[in-house]
Amino acid sequence: MRFLLLLALFGVLWWVWTKRAAAPPPSAGREPPVEKMVACAHCGLLMPESDSLADGERRYCSEAHRRAGAA
């Protein structure tokens, strides 16, 4: 009975070990994607491109500034 318990314990340890070895390394060295920053054409505020409002070639930080237009 003791032998079976030891065998089970080694089985679990082996399973954990192989699972760890197969798992991809933690995201060390992997840099988060950097988003392009754009400046508001009205006030010059810098913001990620996805947060900006586009009006042709120009980018704005808010609807109010888009309506106000370029400074």
Ligand SMILES: [Zn+2]
């Ligand atoms: Zn603005």
